[in-house]
Amino acid sequence: MVFSKHDSYYFKTSDNVNLHYIDKGQGQAIVMIPSWTMSAVQYRYQVEGLSLKYRTIALDMRGHGESEFVDFGYKVYRFAKDVHELLVHLSLDKVVLLGHAVGATIVYCYWDLFGLDRLDKLVLVDKSAATVINAKWTIEEKAQYGAILDPKSAIDIRNQLAGEEGEKYKRIFVHSLFSETLSNEQRVSILAASMRVPNKESATLFYSNAHQDWRDLLPRITVPTLLIVGRASLVSVASHQWLHQQIKNSQLVIFEKEEGGNHFSFIENPKKFNRVVDDFIQEQKEEER
Numbered sequence: 001m002v003f004s005k006h007d008s009y010y011f012k013t014s015d016n017v018n019l020h021y022i023d024k025g026q027g028q029a030i031v032m033i034p035s036w037t038m039s040a041v042q043y044r045y046q047v048e049g050l051s052l053k054y055r056t057i058a059l060d061m062r063g064h065g066e067s068e069f070v071d072f073g074y075k076v077y078r079f080a081k082d083v084h085e086l087l088v089h090l091s092l093d094k095v096v097l098l099g100h101a102v103g104a105t106i107v108y109c110y111w112d113l114f115g116l117d118r119l120d121k122l123v124l125v126d127k128s129a130a131t132v133i134n135a136k137w138t139i140e141e142k143a144q145y146g147a148i149l150d151p152k153s154a155i156d157i158r159n160q161l162a163g164e165e166g167e168k169y170k171r172i173f174v175h176s177l178f179s180e181t182l183s184n185e186q187r188v189s190i191l192a193a194s195m196r197v198p199n200k201e202s203a204t205l206f207y208s209n210a211h212q213d214w215r216d217l218l219p220r221i222t223v224p225t226l227l228i229v230g231r232a233s234l235v236s237v238a239s240h241q242w243l244h245q246q247i248k249n250s251q252l253v254i255f256e257k258e259e260g261g262n263h264f265s266f267i268e269n270p271k272k273f274n275r276v277v278d279d280f281i282q283e284q285k286e287e288e289r
Helices: 040-050 076-089 102-114 139-145 151-162 166-175 184-196 199-210 237-246 270-288
Strands: 008-012 018-024 029-033 055-059 095-100 119-125 225-230 250-255
Touching: 008 076, 018 040, 018 076, 029 040, 029 076, 029 102, 040 055, 040 184, 040 270, 055 076, 076 102, 076 199, 095 102, 095 270, 102 119, 102 199, 119 270, 139 237, 151 166, 151 199, 166 184, 166 199, 225 237, 225 270, 237 250, 250 270
Parallel strands: 029 055, 029 095, 095 119, 119 225, 225 250
Antiparallel strands: 008 018, 018 055
């Protein structure tokens, strides 16, 4: 699917950055936030399928996709403010805010900054409560929180990404997230999006995301929340089972390995992913009646 130019728009943030977004369909808005160095194109199957029933909006964050490149603002809290400004720009209310991995971090940031303002539901895909390990945590706590990097490793990765061989390390990292079921076209598309973001900015965003700890935020989420994780993903099922316990009124859906249950479940099995999101929204509407 190639996005039509009629579905492609821009708006300017409060710090004068032109951000690009895809906007297609009518009805309740689903606003989708891509992950680290990814673009709105990664949600092409959701825009194609869910726009038949919903208004589907996919945002390119600053320096990503078709948005303007600038050399500032690559922090997850600035990205969350950009999302809020998009919702204000479009006069949206009762939004289903969907984020994948770092995109889910941005959703958490949004909640921390703006609460339920303009939101109706959340969809969080493949993102644990923490990334960097605290040495005082027990083995059980590390598994529950989903932390996988010690502090030194997080800094080392940041420095590798920012260095002269940053693109090489980025390719290695992104390749580690691929599964055998991804087509060559899908792999090329994901890598092309990632390579567009320069080394320094990629490193800054990686570091900003890695050092967020959302454990205290989870019990304060008051809107219905859908958690999605892949059985074969680097992000563990155990961490999402713990998230499910912490977030009130949440649902957990696990994609098994044979169902495309890796880091990009929405690309590997878009039919199931779209159905799961649609069912979640409709079930919540029924409960609200």
